[in-house]
Amino acid sequence: MLTCGLMATALIAAASEQALPDRQAALGRLLFFDPTLSEPIGQACASCHDPATAFADPDTTKPTSKGVHRERFGNRNTPSAMYMAFSPPFHFDKTEEHYVGGQFWDGRAATLEEQAKGPFVNPLEMANPNQRAVVEKVRRTAYATQFDDIYGPGALAAVEPAFERIAAAIAAYERTAELAPFSSKYDAFLQGRARLAPQELRGLQLFNDEKKGNCAACHPNQRQPNGDLPLFTDFTYDNIGVPRNPDNPFYRQSKTHNPQGRKFVDKGLGGFVKQRAEDGKFKVPTLRNIALTAPYMHNGYFKTLRGTVAFYNDRDVRPACKGGDLSEAGALRRGCWPRPEIVRNLNKDEMGRLGLTNQEIDDIVAFMLTLTDGYAP
Secondary structure (H helix, E strand, O other), X not given: OHHHHHHHHHHHHHHHHHHHHHHHHHHHHHHHOOXXXXXXXXXXXXXXXXXXXXXXXXXXXXXXXXXXXXXXEOOOOOOOOOOHHHOOOOEEEOOOOEEEOOEOOOOOEOOHHHHHHHHHHOOOOOOOOOHHHHHXXXXXXXXXXXXXXXXXXXOOOOHHHHHHHXXXXXXXXXOOHHHOOOOEHHHHHHOOOOOOOHHHHHHHHHHHOOOOOOHHHOOOOOOOOOOOOOOOOOOEEEEOOOEOOOOOHHHHOXXXXXXXXXXXXXXXXXXXXXXXXXXOEEEOOOOOXXXXXXXXXXXXXXXXXXXXXXXXXXXXXXXXXXXXXXXXXXHHXXXXXXXXXXXXXXXXXXXOOOOOOHHHHHHHHHHHHHHOEOOOO
């Protein structure tokens, strides 16, 4: 009987340990969608990471996201939160001699937990004055008691550990299958449950061809060595020569939030690691759900997926635009591309002169449209 009792206790303990991540993720989901945690209330994590748009900003009329203060905008386009749980901690790969992983466009948050803390106290986002204000808001929620149930009595008593637990719960939610369903048509194709149309197959071939699109060099699309489905990003950093976006509302921010005004230059990774050799580099985004996450690139310069592929194709072929900053539509109309925001460190080995025809561009776009989750064979 004693042995049976010990076994039962061990099984209960194991079940509790297994249930803890699920309970933590459920709590994180409540936090993620709670609009009362900003200052003033009205903005949740989900306001800029909406499930309907693959956890990216649902407002496609602006290239960067609006904060809880309606007149404030961030300087960067909101990336999708989907599949970001697979990004490794930010580090420098000594073998490949480049930076990898982390969160945000510049990798400044090493982990999901660190990323979850940022928007709460960013004056251009949820605008809380400090961590204490966030914790006090959480203490007033109907789900506050769940912190004690999961983390132990007094889980929200002290500000610093409480804020860590809030971030940990959100990160636990972001690691669930809700943000990584692997349910696209291409996933079904890899699993033998769907067929790609002729144009989609042509696009796939171009996507992989090192002498044509070569997209897979940074957006790997084959099963991983362990058999897992592909992530369509290698989580590295690159300067692809994105132009300044004349429509970026950050340029018009008050001097309090943008002292440089229109002279502001986003150095990306270089600004974070303080290395000139990394200036202009931004994290390679996943192409999963790319049809839902426009506008594209760190500053939202490209409004269309086709325009983005066209830029990769002939960035170094078209003449430089004259007469100041031009939008994507204006550049395509004139048959030119604006100068890159940062010219040094430009990737000229894998893009810029791909030699794709208009039909081949359309084929690659058609393939990328198979990467949207929710496909039903």
